[in-house]
Amino acid sequence: MYGYGYGFGPSYLLIIIGLVISLWASWYVNHNFKKYDQVPSNHGTSGADAARYILDNAGLQDIQINRVSGKLTDNYNPGNKTLNLSESTYGSTSVAAIGVAAHECGHAIQDQKNYAPMRLRAALVPAVNIGSNASIPLIIVGALLGRNQTLITIGIWLFALVVLFQVVTLPVEFNASRRAVSILGSGDLLDSEEVPMVKQVLFAAALTYVAAVISTALQLLRLILIFGDNRN
Numbered sequence: 001m002y003g004y005g006y007g008f009g010p011s012y013l014l015i016i017i018g019l020v021i022s023l024w025a026s027w028y029v030n031h032n033f034k035k036y037d038q039v040p041s042n043h044g045t046s047g048a049d050a051a052r053y054i055l056d057n058a059g060l061q062d063i064q065i066n067r068v069s070g071k072l073t074d075n076y077n078p079g080n081k082t083l084n085l086s087e088s089t090y091g092s093t094s095v096a097a098i099g100v101a102a103h104e105c106g107h108a109i110q111d112q113k114n115y116a117p118m119r120l121r122a123a124l125v126p127a128v129n130i131g132s133n134a135s136i137p138l139i140i141v142g143a144l145l146g147r148n149q150t151l152i153t154i155g156i157w158l159f160a161l162v163v164l165f166q167v168v169t170l171p172v173e174f175n176a177s178r179r180a181v182s183i184l185g186s187g188d189l190l191d192s193e194e195v196p197m198v199k200q201v202l203f204a205a206a207l208t209y210v211a212a213v214i215s216t217a218l219q220l221l222r223l224i225l226i227f228g229d230n231r232n
Helices: 003-008 012-037 047-057 095-112 116-146 149-184 195-227
Strands: 066-069 076-078 081-087
Touching: 003 081, 012 095, 012 116, 012 195, 047 066, 047 095, 076 095, 081 095, 095 116, 095 149, 095 195, 116 149, 149 195
Parallel strands: 066 081
Antiparallel strands: 076 081
């Protein structure tokens, strides 16, 4: 029997390992954010005000700051040049909120400076969208059609694009955090004793991206182990 009948063998442990890592990373970032979200900044600056200050000082006065629903849904959109801060960040004066806002400003500054990994990630988006939507269906169809290795191989390569995208995302996220810590370390928005708290929040957030790479790479390995050998 071909196809996903093999999925419940030993290789299924790879999915379980990836799931455990992802769940732990998600818990860790939420735990750290909640911890430092309860610590008000000494300067009393909100996340939105901190973002505006950072952007203006970087010469990015044209970037609009929006409030979006959700928790930790913060993002910078290079397409329409907007900085979107979640409800848990926008109006909060906590150390965690200022750190998250500064991180997103780091992405805006990357865009301004044409940071190469960010440009590469953006260039990969169209291919990754195809890969994420078509890879598994192609593999399933290939398995159902008598283990058609051509379809399966194309599906695996498309899935590999998703892993590549997540790998490229790592330097983008870590660099944005470094920029945030450097800006906040100037003392204009946070005091020196508050900066290590921000480092911990941003480090925890970065681990979620590392966990995503590991989890998706384990899924790719599982697909290769199950479908990569056409001798069956």
